[in-house]
Amino acid sequence: MFSEDSAAEGAILIKSIIMYSSSPLAFHIICDKAAQEYLEKRLSLLKHPQHDILVRYYRIPQEDMKKRIEREGALHTDHSAGVPGLMKLFIHEILPPTVQRAIFIDTDAFFISDPTQLWARFKALQPGVAVSMPSHPEQFAPDWHHANRICSCIMLLDLARLRELRLMDSSHYREDSQHSPALAPPAFKSMFGEPVPDGDSGRMKYDGVKLGDQGYWWAIVSHRPEIFEHLPYDWEVSSCLMDMYHTGLGDDDVDEETERRTQLHTNNDAEKGRTILPKMLHFNCLDGVDRYYEWPGWKDPGNDLARRWLPAVRHHVGFKWIWLNQPASTATLQVETLFDVKFADELFSESRSTAGGGPQ
Incomplete structure (x- = not known):
């Protein structure tokens, strides 16, 4: 979360997790000062949580993020998320080794069910899988190298496995000939070709990468499909597909077969014949606003998205933080x-220097 606007969205996400969770929670928030200050005001109202909660802020200056990207060698983005958005490729490097698994979620989303169910999916992943996210194989966008066939908006990340694979490259790693090369460069070159000069900057970049970090994740999981597994759409009911699979609030007595027949965008091997049961809502692609709940379309009574989901948005935005308190809880x-x-990669370089190692 880098900015007060991203924290304003992210606070609703955090609130929803606390609302529905049946388990203790740990939030690892990579952020700036403005985002932390916004969140602290809300979290200070939570005096008696139902379960133990750890909130850990990781404050990383923009300059440090840029330096890590430069050490990789050729990452580049023209996405609105900018440099902070590319940090989704480095979560395994930012969080300490004691954190072996994590769920990443974009700020413009919130749960409507127990997130413990999502955490339980780690146990169901096939051996060797390092990342699970929703996939949309029917999507078609050659100019994006079809990067819209996944959504890095929500990811189950086996951080220990990503560290073992050495996902991202670095000049610090390249100095050590005794270690195996990083996973990502061959994937990037396979999809985007060799890096090309980036104008007058003197840097190299992979050309034609779209959708920010998602473009790079798409290259990685396309090149190494054995480390990837599809995440069911229940966890990504997304307004980028404005019809949100044609599900929404209402008709509370509908049966699963009737619901399934009205679904859209689910005719693929991963979801075919299955009814979408929404557990997390993602309000992305609502252009023109910095906070999705301020989107003008919510005020349009004829807007289909508003008719189906506005009550849920209002409830989760307006749910008071003090209502999360459980006075009898310890x-x-x-x-x-x-x-x-x-x-x-910095810690790796420091450890080599301490041990007396140098370029081989």
Whole structure:
């Protein structure tokens, strides 16, 4: 979360997780000062959580993020998320090795069910799988290298496996000839070709990458499909598909077969014949606003998206933080802030220097 606007959205996501969770929670929030200050005001209202909660802020300056991208060698983005958006490729390097798994979720989403169900999916992943996200094989966008066939908006990340694979490259890693090369460069070159000069900057870049980090994730999972697994659409009911699979609030007595027959965009091997049962809503692609709940379309009584989902948006935005308190609970809220955050490649370089190692 980099900006107050992203924190305003992310606070609703965090609130929804606390609302529905049947398990203790740990939030690892990579952010700037403005985002942290916004979140702290809300979280300070939570005195008696139902379950133990850890909130850890990782404060990384923009300059440090840019330097990590430069050490990779050729990453580039023209996506509105900018440099912070590319950090989704480095979560395994930012979070410490003690955090072995994590769920990443874009800020413009919220749960309508227990997130413990999503965490349980880690146990169901096939051996060797490092990342699970929704996939849309029927999508078609040659100019994007078909990067819309996945959505990195929600990802189950086996961080330990990504570290083992050495997902992203770095000049620090390239100095050590005794270690295996990173996974990503061959994937990027296979999809985008060799890096080309980036104008007058003197840097190299992969050309034609669209959708920010998602374009790079698409190259990775296309090149190494054995580390990828589809995540059911229940966890990504997305307004980028404006019809949201044609599901929504209403008709509370509908049966699954009737619901299934009205669904859209589900005729693929991963979802064929299955009824979408929404568990998380994602309000992306609502252009013109910095906070999805301020989208003008919500005020249009004839808007189909508003008719189906506005009550859910209003409920989760307006649900008061103080209502999360459970006075009889003995659970605690623990808050930490890490300022001197170093990427794993930096720690790797420091460890080699301490051990007396140098370029081989």
